[in-house]
Amino acid sequence: xxxxxxxxxxxxxxxxxxxxxxxxxxxxxxxxxxxxxxxxxxxxxxxxxxxxxxxxxxxxxxxxxxxxxxxxxxxxxxxxxxxxxxxxxxxxxxxxxxxxxxxxxxxxxxxxxxxxxxxxxxxxxxxxxxxxxxxxxxxxxxxxxxxxxxxxxxxxxxxxxxxxxxxxxxxxxxxxxxxxxxxxxxxxxxxxxxxxxxxxxxxxxxxxxxxxxxxxxxxxxxxxxxxxxxxxxxxxxxxxxxxxxxxxxxxxxxxxxxxxxxxxxxxxxxxxxxxxxxxxxxxxxxxxxxxxxxxxxxxxxxxxxxxxxxxxxxxxxxxxxxx
Amino acid sequence: xxxxxxxxxxxxxxxxxxxxxxxxxxxxxxxxxxxxxxxxxxxxxxxxxxxxxxxxxxxxxxxxxxxxxxxxxxxxxxxxxxxxxxxxxxxxxxxxxxxxxxxxxxxxxxxxxxxxxxxxxxxxxxxxxxxxxxxxxxxxxxxxxxxxxxxxxxxxxxxxxxxxxxxxxxxxxxxxxxxxxxxxxxxxxxxxxxxxxxxxxxxxxxxxxxxxxxxxxxxxxxxxxxxxxxxxxxxxxxxxxxxxxxxxxxxxxxxxxxxxxxxxxxxxxxxxxxxxxxxxxx
Numbered sequence: 001x002x003x004x005x006x007x008x009x010x011x012x013x014x015x016x017x018x019x020x021x022x023x024x025x026x027x028x029x030x031x032x033x034x035x036x037x038x039x040x041x042x043x044x045x046x047x048x049x050x051x052x053x054x055x056x057x058x059x060x061x062x063x064x065x066x067x068x069x070x071x072x073x074x075x076x077x078x079x080x081x082x083x084x085x086x087x088x089x090x091x092x093x094x095x096x097x098x099x100x101x102x103x104x105x106x107x108x109x110x111x112x113x114x115x116x117x118x119x120x121x122x123x124x125x126x127x128x129x130x131x132x133x134x135x136x137x138x139x140x141x142x143x144x145x146x147x148x149x150x151x152x153x154x155x156x157x158x159x160x161x162x163x164x165x166x167x168x169x170x171x172x173x174x175x176x177x178x179x180x181x182x183x184x185x186x187x188x189x190x191x192x193x194x195x196x197x198x199x200x201x202x203x204x205x206x207x208x209x210x211x212x213x214x215x216x217x218x219x220x221x222x223x224x225x226x227x228x229x230x231x232x233x234x235x236x237x238x239x240x241x242x243x244x245x246x247x248x249x250x251x252x253x254x255x256x257x258x259x260x261x262x263x264x265x266x267x268x269x270x271x272x273x274x275x276x277x278x279x280x281x282x283x284x285x286x287x288x289x290x291x292x293x294x295x296x297x298x299x300x301x302x303x304x305x306x307x308x309x310x311x312x313x314x315x316x317x318x319x320x321x322x323x
Numbered sequence: 324x325x326x327x328x329x330x331x332x333x334x335x336x337x338x339x340x341x342x343x344x345x346x347x348x349x350x351x352x353x354x355x356x357x358x359x360x361x362x363x364x365x366x367x368x369x370x371x372x373x374x375x376x377x378x379x380x381x382x383x384x385x386x387x388x389x390x391x392x393x394x395x396x397x398x399x400x401x402x403x404x405x406x407x408x409x410x411x412x413x414x415x416x417x418x419x420x421x422x423x424x425x426x427x428x429x430x431x432x433x434x435x436x437x438x439x440x441x442x443x444x445x446x447x448x449x450x451x452x453x454x455x456x457x458x459x460x461x462x463x464x465x466x467x468x469x470x471x472x473x474x475x476x477x478x479x480x481x482x483x484x485x486x487x488x489x490x491x492x493x494x495x496x497x498x499x500x501x502x503x504x505x506x507x508x509x510x511x512x513x514x515x516x517x518x519x520x521x522x523x524x525x526x527x528x529x530x531x532x533x534x535x536x537x538x539x540x541x542x543x544x545x546x547x548x549x550x551x552x553x554x555x556x557x558x559x560x561x562x563x564x565x566x567x568x569x570x571x572x573x574x575x576x577x578x579x580x581x582x583x584x585x586x587x588x589x590x591x592x593x594x595x596x597x598x599x600x601x602x603x604x605x
Binding site: 040 | 330342344348352355359362468500502531532535564575578582593
């Protein structure tokens with residue numbers, strides 16, 4: 001009798017201890033989850049606070065001022081913002097069709113035994129660090145573009161009135177166009193991987209019925225697969241765009257890092273991230289540093305929205321696939 | 324031309340374009356790897372591992388940079404992994420039906436693709452400015468912040484793959500919740516979680532942007548975590564952009580080392596994921 005009571009109390013003590021440990025464990029995981037959430041907020045707050053002096057000095061005109069002159073302490077963000085947007089646009093124009101082609105190849109065309117190896121090779125393209133893209137771009141791609149593609153573009157488009165301004169100046173090899181090219185290669189594997197995964201969510205019965213009534217492979221992709229996966233494909237593209245906008249090292253190598261504004265694609269330019277990489281640790285004076293951080297804040301806002309849209313679109317597809 | 328011929332021709336053209344796109348993607352991979360081998364292999368020599376970075380025109384290697392990269396990657400992984408695993412655990416095990424979990428998942432996915440240079444700026448304002456100097460600690464923290472989202476993502480995915488029956492069986496034996504997670508779920512998902520850590524290491528090993536103004540660089544060998552420390556990516560960046568031929572040679576050597584280390588990690592992670600019974604892989 002006495003024994004049983006004793007045992008009982010130890011059991012309750014033990015289970016109470018376990019319950020406490022349980023609570024503690026759950027609480028810890030929750031704490032870290034909150035920490036991750038706060039991390040993003042902290043990044044945003046830090047950029048905002050450190051960029052505020054520059055905003056106070058220049059106001060919204062910072063966005064469209066084209067002068068970037070550290071000596072005279074006049075800072076305008078437009079050359080970097082323009083460079084960021086244009087290089088990403090070029091990257092998307094080249095990278096998206098290629099990525100869709102790869103995804104189509106992997107899901108519809110490729111013999112099954114090659115699917116995995118080729119898929120992995122394409123994904124390895126995404127694993128190569130951006131600095132390697134940079135060094136390759138500077139020593140191999142830029143000279144190649146300078147001697148072949150750029151003179152060709154100048155010849156073809158250089159005399160067409162409305163777009164002629166995009167191809168002014170000598171073909172230097174380095175510049176906005178080359179940066180866009182490199183970015184296209186870099187985002188290709190990201191977009192291709194998402195698109196392939198999204199293509200695979202199409203119910204086989206839909207695809208098979210389409211083939212069954214005699215559609216060609218191209219028609220199946222255009223009329224069945226793409227409409228079904230539209231949301232996810234756009235999500236994947238936005239994900240790639242988010243990467244392109246924030247990509248730093250590869251761009252820094254090949255864009256020429258000139259803060260002087262030029263609309264020509266062949267001219268050297270800069271992007272927000274390249275500017276940060278180049279000038280940040282050498283920036284003298286609080287206003288200079290603050291202006292660079294303000295640029296960083298702008299980049300943060302742009303990528304945040306692009307990535308948020310990408311995420312929401314992909315979530316919508318998940319829900320659609322689940323039902 | 325009949326409609327059938329036209330459709331067949333269109334199909335053929337589109338299929339060729341698709342094939343061409345894939346070929347182009349693979350071509351770029353091989354061009355980059357080929358360039359690395361072509362330029363990097365002649366630069367490799369034992370002295371790369373034994374001597375510190377030289378002044379232009381002098382003999383030297385990359386020993387200090389390799390050391391710095393290894394140490395900072397290690398410290399970053401040691402800091403980032405537990406944070407990532409605990410957060411991933413919350414999302415997979417306790418997050419169901421809470422308002423917090425979807426929010427954290429959303430933020431985590433944004434962190435996953437956020438420009439890494441902004442993380443560098445963030446750590447600069449947070450650590451470098453208050454401390455008054457660049458340091459390897461700051462570099463490690465910046466890299467750790469990049470480790471977290473990768474580990475969170477894979478941990479959550481891998482924990483979700485553990486069959487509910489396994490958990491229920493453990494609960495039915497009266498196992499407390501935390502023990503179920505640590506002793507049963509973690510164990511079942513271990514290989515998958517390690518894959519995530521390897522992928523995270525592969526990601527930060529080549530990261531340059533967040534180190535530019537946190538760890539900065541140091542041309543001398545040092546083990547002082549409280550000061551600037553040399554590291555491979557930043558050395559590659561500086562040396563490749565320099566006009567000196569011998570510096571550029573070293574840059575290619577470093578680039579070759581780092582790329583093959585990363586590709587090796589990536590392929591290793593895939594094997595690990597497959598080996599864990601195929602359930603973890605697609």
